[in-house]
Amino acid sequence: MAKWLWSIQGMSKERMMEIRGRNCHPMTMKVTLYKEPVFIHQGHMQWLWDVDGRRYLDLFAGVATISVGHCHPKVTAAAERQLRTLVHTTNIYVYPPIHEYCEKLASNLPDPLKVVYLTNSGSEANDLAMCMARLYTGNFDIITFRGSYHGGSPQTMGLTSLVDYKYPVGIGLGCTNTMCPDVFRGIWGGSHCRDSPVQTTRECNCAQGYCVASQHYIEQLKQTFLTSVWSRIAAFFAEPIQGVGGAVQYPKNFLKEAYKLVRERGGLCIADEVQTGFGRTGSHFWGFQGHDVLPDIVTMAKGIGNGFPMGAVVTTREIADAFAGGFHFNTFGGNPLACSIGSSVIDASRAPLCPQDMLAIFEDIKDMGILIGKGGMYGQTFRIKPPMCITMEDAHFFLSVFNKSIQNYMEKR
Known part of the structure; x- marks a missing residue:
């Protein structure tokens, strides 16, 4: 090192x-x-x-929190600008950053998920989602997976199903856990299962488009409905990929079938995107998009603020209106500084740099003693194709130089 x-x-x-x-x-x-x-x-x-x-x-990114990089120059610059203007006021007043951010965040979610409530953490967001679901449905029971982690507040400790996060006190009433559909380590599935995350090419005994393991886990969910909760439920919480529980990926179409069963019983489907949102799964902006489902409520935190304490609940207008019957206030939710930082995180882009900027980095790398190529449709791709005799020491040297050249570029902006 x-x-x-x-x-x-x-x-x-x-x-x-x-x-x-x-x-x-x-x-x-x-x-x-x-x-x-x-x-x-x-x-x-x-x-x-x-x-x-x-x-x-x-x-590890501060436990899946630093979404765009430590002290990212753009995020830091946004925070500095806001610090000179307005550090704190509450949403009892009308100020630009919260409205700019809510509109920007909502634009990244599909209809009808367009109503935003800002919080300070994922636990708080999940706590609020529990309350919204119970008020909207008039039901009480909430179902989560075994091995799930949804927060450490008194309410969300009931949602969480990991022994290390439990205490012998009366918390999280009305929360029931069902079997996690883990086709890798679970009872059904295994390394030869077509839907196991460890393989995608080997044949399994299931008919094409059908997963026996998935159906077994769906039957377990049905058993939970029959034995552990009332006939009507308030909500079903699921992380699109289980985080603290061990990066568990579910069988294809499992969540789609589970959402259908939950809605038949009057419940809302809640996607906990605290660890999977903002591009963490790689293929989509939100983890639920990888399952081809549309939740009723989405909760988020961690990567939303790149390390700044921030969270959010996004839902439909109909569900939000049911919550507006009382009065709920959050002193720091929607804080101007938080919203400015959140906006800068959303604005982190994969758009190519202009040719002049690419050339500046390219020249800097050459000046520090390394020759590489470039290509791509816009000349935005660095082409690194060393001879086979390259050593690990050479690779470390290149990484140091490349990192320094990017840092030099960012400092000049």
Whole structure:
């Protein structure tokens, strides 16, 4: 690992750990991932540096939160502009950032999902979605998958189905868990299942377009309806791909059939996009789009603000109106700074740079001692095709140079 050459001034590791043990809640000690804690000092795009200058390629992204990069120049610039204008007011007043952001966010969701309520976290968004579903349907029971994680608030701990996140107290009343349709590790499916995420080409014994494993899991959902809840339910929560539960992918068409069964019982279908939204699944902007379903409510957080505390619930006008019978207020939901940052995250684009900008990066790479090609329809693709004798040391050198050239370009903008 390369080291960044700087002199870190500030609190020592020993002092930080002393305070952590004495003044921070003991849970902060428990959630440290590594045997030896990592002492992070700063980050830039996909990289983090610790207090000793050691560099790390961050592939966990602050628990699936840093969607466009640490201290992304565009996001940072948007935050700085807003900090000079208006840091905080609440939505009892009318101010531009919240309206600009709500319109922008809604434009990225299909009809009729066009009504936005902004929160501060995913737990809070899911909490609010639970309340909306119960008010709209007049029903109480909510179903989630085993292994799911939907938050740590008293209400959402009932939705969450992982033992490490449970406490022996009365929380999350009316929440029922059903079997997770895991065709990789579950009872039905396995490595030869056509719908298993570990393979897509081998033959299985199912007829084309039909998955026996999926039908078994649907039967389990039906059994939950028959034995564990009232005949009418309020909602069904599902992450499009289960996150904390182990990156579980469901059989094709399972969610489509599950949504149909839920709606037959009066329930709303809620997509928890806290970890899968904003392009995290790769093929679509929202995870639910990969299942060809349309939820009634979508909740989101984490990547929505690229690390800034922010969340949202998006639903239909009809469901939103049912919630408007009372009064619900959130001091920081829709904060001007949060909305400005959220807007800049949505504006991160895959549009090609102009030829002049590409040439500047291309020349910079050459000036630092590396020759590459370029191509693509707009000349926007760097073509990297080394001879077979290239070494790992050469590859590391190229990555350092390429990263530096991109950084140089961003700093000049």
